[in-house]
Amino acid sequence: MDSEMQIIRLFALLLMVLEWTRPGLSSPLRPICDLRVLDHFIKEAWDAEAAMRTCKDDCSIATNVTVPLTRVDFEVWEAMNIEEQAQEVQSGLHMLNEAIGSLQISNQTEVLQSHIDASIRNIASIRQVLRSLSIPEYVPPTSSGEDKETQKISSISELFQVHVNFLRGKARLLLANAPVCRQGVS
């Protein structure tokens, strides 16, 4: 009798623990189709770009960093499928994350540091938004080597210009045309 009760207690405890930890795949995120979320990040990127525009002499990067190309040709973009668009956006975000992340090492003023931190946080949030829309994750290039859609920059102001233009352009276009969001809209 006692042993049976013990087993039942253990079973209940196990269920509780499993429910709490939820190992394995978590439940799918609710899709974030509202573009105002991304617009908020873009506004903060604008603020960072304006702040970085003013600092010229102090804001220089030691080595050139690789950042994505931000140009959008609508005819070309429309010809791409969703996976290609997703890959382009995800790789671009990855590059920007690395480039802006590398800035944390060098000495910066508090204001600039706050913009850098905000940009890193926003890129992570945009990745979460893409995940909620079931956009494929970033896959590092294996054989192609140098990505076509990249450029090299040497100043922090250029970096944040690229950052804001990339979010306004490719990232926003991808979110605006996500298949998950268009399914609900007739």
Next chain:
Amino acid sequence: MTKMRSDRLKIVFMLCLAFVTSGGKYFESKVAQLIRDETEDIKCFVEGKKDFTCFWEKEDGTNYSQDNYTFTYTYMNENKMDCAVSSLFLLSSNRSVFFCKLPKALFFTSLDVQVLRDGQMLYNRSLNVENILLTDPPRNVTVWSSGKEGQLNVSWLPPAVKYIDDSLIYEVRYAVEDSHMGKVEETKASTMLVLRGLQPDTRYKVWVRVKPDGVSYKGYWSSWTSPVIAVTPPGSMDPLIVLLVVFIILILCLLSMTVILSHHKFLLKKLWPDIPTPEHKFPGLFTVYKGDFKEWMSQNSGSMWARSVQMYTEELPSPLEVLSEVSLSPLDERKLVRDEDQRSDSGLTEPPHWLMEQLRALQENPESLSRSTLLQSHDTYITLNHSSGGQREDDVFEETLPLQTLFTSAGTSSINASHSDLGSLRQSSASGRLSSQSSFEDPNHPWPPKGPGYAYMAVADSGVSLDYSPMSSSRIIEIGKRSFYANEYKNEIFGYKWPFSAQQVQSGY
């Protein structure tokens, strides 16, 4: 042949030029607008995801043609490209411009444009294409009334630009027709607006224009749409009139209330008349002496007669004729016969005197009254019993008039000293007896007091309740009770004719 061919080529060229220069419906207006608003030398705008145009004005006083100019553009990380220059004459502003329609529009990247005249750099500019958006004005502007007072609904369709239609803001301008004063309202991400606070039953003109919101795309305000006219619904009730009516009603209510309050005593008297009380005739009787009539009488003895005269003028009592019955008891009969015998010798009998003698006899023999049926009439006569004894209280009370109950007082032989205005019956302690079968009638002329030994009662039966408390209030209660018993079965008229004042008699009931 060659001439014909060259002519045809010219015609085709002109047509192509016309086609190129026409562009969209609003091309010329956009150019004209940017001439006004844009300060840069090279003015560029993009109308959608393509249709990217840059132009510059012809310098005054020069005769350069489009062949003199070269337009180059360089996107970031791309090679320099050339663009064909064309010219356009604006009829609206009477000016000439040279323009270039760029074949490729790349957004979100930097672009450098240059204008060379005869190989020399004239103008240059660096810009981003997504920042120079100048779309067509909104389409299908509709204005209608929902029926609500002072409101109009406006709706429209965004310009036909892909990818950009979710980043646009709109401005709605409205004004009364034929008026120059207009109001502007802005709305974001919505293609509908409700105009409020409008005048009822008025014709309004409405215009709409559009511009990128500035987050992802930037640009210029489009031109206004053609005005759409609509009429607001008529007003239901002028609030001023309603307010005036309410004020008038309030004022009338105040006036009526003032009138009522100022004449409230009069109105109260008419609606709720006072029950008359004799208190004003007996000053101080109820307030000072608490209804003790004897005390009050003793205090006010000096001025009694004066008041009684006044009383007589107000309520004139009439004399009360006291008659005696013919039928007498045997004793009395014997007495009467004796008297008559005595008188018969005199030879002259005066009928009026026999009554006085009779009364005197009664005074001597009070018991005879109990057996006699003196004054047994039922209407207007009273029997006066002045006995000094107090033996037959019970008998007396059985037949007692209510008036007796009112006029009980101490003292036995002081009948002569009655001073009340109405000639109150000063009764001895026990035996003042009045026939219950009689009632008092309102005499019409004053009744002078007669000889001593009699208490004369001048009663004014005006419905006034006279409540004179005797020595002890308990006695009056007792008396009252008994008298009521008597009244109940003996003479209903008394019950009717003698309403007692409330303060004394309530206990008796």
